[in-house]
Amino acid sequence: MVRYRVRGGNALRGTAFIQGAKNAVLPMIGAALLAAKGRTVLRNVPIIEDVRRAVELAEAIGAYVELHESERTLVIDASRVNSPVLPAEIARRFRGSVLFTPALLHRLGEAIVEGVGGCNLGSRNLDFHYLGYKRLGAIVDEGETVIHVKASGLTGATLYLDTPSHTGTENLIMAAALAKGTTVIENAALEPEVLDVIDMLTKMGARISGGGTGFITVEGVDELHAVEHTVMPDRLDAGVFAMAAALTGGELSLVGTGLDLGVVRYKLEQMGVEFHRQGAVLHVRREGPLRPINIITDTYPGFATDLQSPMMTVAALAEGTSYIHERIFDGRFALAGELNKMGANVEVDGSRAIVRGRTPLTGTQVTAHDLRSGIALVLAGLAAEGETVIDSGYLIDRGHAHLAARMRALGADITREISDH
Ligand SMILES: CC(=O)N[C@H]1[C@@H](OP(=O)(O)OP(=O)(O)OC[C@H]2O[C@@H](n3ccc(=O)[nH]c3=O)[C@H](O)[C@@H]2O)O[C@H](CO)[C@@H](O)[C@@H]1O
Ligand SMILES: C=C(OP(=O)(O)O)C(=O)O
Missing domain, CATH: 3.65.10.10 (Enolpyruvate transferase domain)
Structure with missing residues (x-):
């Protein structure tokens, strides 16, 4: 205690x-897992418990991660990601676990989400995330406690968020980044952390426009590569x-x-x-x-x-x-x-x-x-x-x-x- x-x-x-920003570094760790080759370097990483949980979760799915605390630097090698399961005992301890789903979908064709945590603030729905994945072609099986998302390749579509969800926007951008064709996300979040994540994804090779306008367009690409990025x-x-x-x-x-x-x-x-x-x-x-x-x-x-x-x-x-x-x-x-x-x-x-x-x-x-x-x-x-x-x-x-x-x-x-x- x-x-x-x-x-x-x-x-x-x-x-x-x-x-460095908690709400930027967590999606960036999720983004790093989209790179099938090479090592991603994140600088100005806040040494907070959510980052430690994200490191544990990345390791649980097979990534190799070094957290250099005194240098506030994370090195992530996602080339050996091999497990689609986001285990409850880690995933339920922080909200950012929800941001690992797009990488698992693209890398392994499925994500088994045993739980999502985060601050207890009343209802914290994820329907925009799952509806978005479905519109991109995924099958979402929502059980009592476990959510199973499957996709043998995603295809671009027009997506709409009822309210501009922060992690919802980040997840749908990441899902669209490697989908076939064009995705438009309407009513997207405008938070600076979302724009920082878009910057990182763009360096990785993603084609994203409209960040900060509420209407984001993502042209899918075949692969994303590992980069170095400094967290805002x-x-x-x-x-x-x-x-x-x-x-x-x-x-x-x-x-x-x-x-x-x-x-x-x-x-x-x-x-x-x-x-x-x-x-x-x-x-x-x-x-x-x-x-x-x-x-x-x-x-x-x-x-x-x-x-x-x-x-x-x-x-x-x-x-x-x-x-x-x-x-x-x-x-x-x-x-x-x-x-x-x-x-x-x-x-x-x-x-x-x-x-x-x-x-x-x-x-x-x-x-x-x-x-x-x-x-x-x-x-x-x-x-x-x-x-x-x-x-x-x-x-x-x-x-x-x-x-x-x-x-x-x-x-x-x-x-x-x-x-x-
Ligand atoms: C890790 C991270 O970045 N956490 C931040 C993120 O949380 P998070 O991304 O979870 O917050 P959202 O923006 O998604 O949620 C805002 C509201 O929208 C609702 N909603 C959201 C998604 C959905 O699919 N359906 C739905 O109804 C939620 O119940 C909530 O009432 O943004 C919040 C709002 O700025 C911040 O407080 C959190 O610090
Ligand atoms: C609600 C918060 O965080 P999370 O979404 O990670 O629970 C917060 O940072 O205040």
């Missing part, structure tokens, strides 16, 4: 090094560090090439947080009181649902009432009860939450129900009086690399412990 212990009160100051910075990790500076009244320089916080920056600015760009470095600080805010989560370029929980913590420390409308997931307010244990006043009504600030927070024992509620509780702990103890830290480690060490370097009083219970 991993546990974080945070003693609040210290303002964070210094340079925060932003990790994690805008969620960056957002969390910006919020840490904001709620502790500190000042941080965020380092991560080409970092763009988009709407999160504008929302924090409305709350009174100052941003100042100096070339590749983004400075963030807060001097005056935090003002309340309204947030509506949306697909990119809207406010990212993954930063809604951390923002709820910031709102609890703002002077006045904030309103949050969660539109992507139907179960993403588990944080409210935990924040209220610390003294916050958050009222949830369906997909809306009202956060009445400012309430002084007091450290206590709290539970991370998912990755982002976990990091939101770390943020609360940084601003609380006394000690906050957060279980289960594994969920935080799923998406943030060396969190305690990175925050300690900035002056935070935070430790990561491993215990038997």
Whole structure:
């Protein structure tokens, strides 16, 4: 059992090094498995638990993988992929397992998905993925727990997503990349991580156009080759560090090439947080009181649902009432009860939450129900009086690399412990 212990009160100051993006590296590992020859090299890989699970899953299907942690580099040789089974004990531990299906379909003609994990956020359907595979010619047999997808060669088609699913778009692009003929994906996701994956696939030899427009066209090719690619910075990790500076009244320089916080920056600015760009470095600080805010989560370029929980913590420390409308997931307010244990006043009504600030927070024992509620509780702990103890830290480690060490370097009083219970 991993546990974080945070003693609040210290303002964070210094340079925060932003990790590579979890939601880009996972599909890139899936993409690397499409190359039947050679070794793929991924740089700026975040050393997070989801990457470790992805490495285990790639090895389980026969790939050779080296994770060089201190160099933040992955080397993947997928030439010997030989098992279509994504075993439950690994696949159920992270969402990114869903991104291995296209490679198995192309390389082995079938994928046996024994489970898919990820944050518990209410319903997380995969129907767009499976409907898309079917339209490309696959047979999908959805059992109680195991899903069997079979295809002796995929053929391009017009695909449509009811909503622009992030991993759904990535999976259908990967499935179409080696299909015969042309595929058009309508209502495709616009997230920067999706565009980074398209960049990598394009280097691999894929023919993809329309990334970032919502209408993606993929001309199938016969093979994709292994390449080197640098994972983009994690805008969620960056957002969390910006919020840490904001709620502790500190000042941080965020380092991560080409970092763009988009709407999160504008929302924090409305709350009174100052941003100042100096070339590749983004400075963030807060001097005056935090003002309340309204947030509506949306697909990119809207406010990212993954930063809604951390923002709820910031709102609890703002002077006045904030309103949050969660539109992507139907179960993403588990944080409210935990924040209220610390003294916050958050009222949830369906997909809306009202956060009445400012309430002084007091450290206590709290539970991370998912990755982002976990990091939101770390943020609360940084601003609380006394000690906050957060279980289960594994969920935080799923998406943030060396969190305690990175925050300690900035002056935070935070430790990561491993215990038997
Ligand atoms: C590994 C990864 O990249 N995870 C991210 C990805 O998850 P993920 O790709 O799972 O999220 P989606 O964009 O697919 O899901 C968004 C919404 O669409 C619904 N939906 C999705 C697919 C489908 O086939 N049918 C369907 O109904 C889901 O139930 C959910 O309500 O995008 C989410 C939304 O930005 C982020 O919170 C996750 O961090
Ligand atoms: C929902 C998240 O991740 P996943 O899709 O990997 O569960 C997240 O990163 O907040």
